[in-house]
Amino acid sequence: MTTHDYTLTVTWTGNRGPGTNGTYGCARGHVISAAGKPGLPGSSDPSFLGDATR
Template structure:
């Protein structure tokens, strides 16, 4: 099954002289899609970006984390495991111009169900995650169940 996603990225960093020089423009942009709030974006501060805005690297880590979470919750619901809280302290490591890895650290609270199965379902969620299946670097998962 094919899915199509459409959005607009609009550069908002023209200070008046465009890209007349490397230091003469901001990296700011807005990510928008119909019916959704706009996401303020920039580059990483290491690349002259605005630290108060989301950068592509952060959004990639967030996408990997969110994809894993969505699959995991689905699998738990199907397995009769009642998840009452889920929080992931995800982190990505980039070297030069490539990601080396992303580590997901989901802390999951369950109210009912098999704790060992709840841990095992993270492996299944990882196998089903389209982000993990689309990148050329490892995405690791270090879950804990409360």
């Protein structure tokens, strides 16, 4: 069996100004990225106020 290791970075993109000071003060968007690859947009589940299109 061969093992493959990858390093990923998750960058939160949802700061609307007040950061995480309130439930609706921030979006749940983020970008998952790996070196040399395009970013993959992500979000939390819509039931947690996330973006269903991500």
